[in-house]
Amino acid sequence: MFTTGRLEGKACIVTGAAGGIGLETSILFARNGGSVILADLHDEGLQAAKKEMGALVPGAKFKIFKCDVSNEENVKALVAEADEWGGVDVMFNNAGIMHKDDDDAISTGEDVWDLTHKINVKGVWYGCKHAVLSFRKHKKTKGSIINTASVVALVGSATAQVAYTASKGAVLALTRELAMVHAREGFRFNSLCPAPLNTPLLQDFLGTDQAKRARREIHFPMGRFGEAIEQAHMVVFLASDESSFVTGQEMVVDGGMTKAYVTPE
Ligand code: NAD
Numbered sequence: 001m002f003t004t005g006r007l008e009g010k011a012c013i014v015t016g017a018a019g020g021i022g023l024e025t026s027i028l029f030a031r032n033g034g035s036v037i038l039a040d041l042h043d044e045g046l047q048a049a050k051k052e053m054g055a056l057v058p059g060a061k062f063k064i065f066k067c068d069v070s071n072e073e074n075v076k077a078l079v080a081e082a083d084e085w086g087g088v089d090v091m092f093n094n095a096g097i098m099h100k101d102d103d104d105a106i107s108t109g110e111d112v113w114d115l116t117h118k119i120n121v122k123g124v125w126y127g128c129k130h131a132v133l134s135f136r137k138h139k140k141t142k143g144s145i146i147n148t149a150s151v152v153a154l155v156g157s158a159t160a161q162v163a164y165t166a167s168k169g170a171v172l173a174l175t176r177e178l179a180m181v182h183a184r185e186g187f188r189f190n191s192l193c194p195a196p197l198n199t200p201l202l203q204d205f206l207g208t209d210q211a212k213r214a215r216r217e218i219h220f221p222m223g224r225f226g227e228a229i230e231q232a233h234m235v236v237f238l239a240s241d242e243s244s245f246v247t248g249q250e251m252v253v254d255g256g257m258t259k260a261y262v263t264p265e
Contacts, residue, residue: 006240007034011085013078014038015069015127016095018045020199021148021192024232025092027053030060032236035085039067039078040095061085069095069123072130079130087138090239093127094148094192096120096167098205104160113163120167121174128178128189135187142186146238147175149191151254159215172250179248188247190238195254197226221263222255 012029016022017038029036030053038053040046046064053062065081067074082088097119099112124147135143152161153168172191179189196202196216202225206213217225234253237243252258 005033006236006242007032007090010034010089010239011082011087012036012090012092012239013082013088013127013131014092014094015067015078015123016040016148017064018042018049020197021194021228021231021235022092022094023049023052024228025094025235026062027056028229028232028236029090029239030057030062032240034090034239035061037063037065037078037081039065039069041066041068069093069127070118072126075123075126076130079127079134082134083138087140088131088134089140089143091127091131091143091145092148092235092239093124093145095123096148098161098164098202100205102161102163105162108162116163116167117170120164121170124171125174128174132178132182132187135185140186142241142244143188144239144243145175145178145187145189146235147171147189147191149175149193149250151193151195151252151258153191154193154250154252155258159212176248176250183247188238188243190243190246190249190251192231192235192238193250193252193254193258194231195220195226195252195257197228197231199228219260219263220255220257221260223264224255226253226255 012034014026017026018040026036026038067078101112149171150168152165153172175189175191
């Protein structure tokens with residue numbers, strides 16, 4: 001496994017770290033020498049993540065922090081947690097929801113729309129804002145912010161989830177603009193665009209409905225959903241200085257899905 005020091009000396013914050021992409025990335029950050037704060041809304045999930053991190057990466061420098069990313073005071077307190085490590089260097093704004101009642105333009109309720117945007121968009125904005133304030137406070141000349149969007153921000157889906165899709169489009173636009181605004185300060189902003197994955201977020205939504213599953217799987221040239229760890233490897237690259245000339249980009253990790261016309265039988 002990867003145990004290089006690609007993130008040595010870097011304080012990293014991961015939101016939505018109790019499972020899926022966030023947990024895999026937190027583990028990979030630690031394996032690469034980063035100090036990690038795992039943040040999530042769910043206490044139980046954080047406790048389980050703590051156990052897993054302790055078992056998988058002995059000696060890892062990490063802590064857990066309960067945080068609702070849609071609450072600015074929570075996010076401010078989260079970022080302040082990195083002060084004792086010299087301030088945050090890497091902010092991975094990854095927490096997000098896909099509401100089960102998210103549907104097309106006619107059926108989606110305003111409550112679903114608002115909740116989705118509160119977490120998926122405002123949460124990312126707060127994370128970006130407080131990371132930048134911290135970079136400046138600690139006089140950082142470089143910093144990396146990675147925001148999780150989705151392939152649905154790039155391609156249309158006939159299995160509608162309009163609130164989610166619009167929220168992820170907003171993440172792309174926000175990230176791109178902040179990359180320009182802060183480029184001369186050395187602060188990089190990139191988006192991660194995962195394709196559908198084997199994580200609870202999607203798998204709980206699909207359940208045992210084979211037709212629903214097949215409707216999506218057919219679009220993968222590689223014939224399978226992605227794994228969270230495959231996203232985590234991209235995030236480590238974006239977090240590390242290896243990507244020092246990469247900013248404002250939409251990093252698509254999708255097994256070729258967004259490039260496909262007819263997929264292999
Ligand atoms: P996941 O459900 O396993 O993880 C999401 C985490 O976010 C959970 O641990 C949850 O507790 C946390 N969370 C939810 N609301 C929060 C809040 N208000 N404050 C703090 N934490 C909160 O799902 P995942 O697949 O790992 O998702 C991570 C990101 O990837 C999300 O932004 C999601 O939209 C995106 N994404 C997922 C897929 C997929 O197929 N799984 C595809 C594209 C994009």
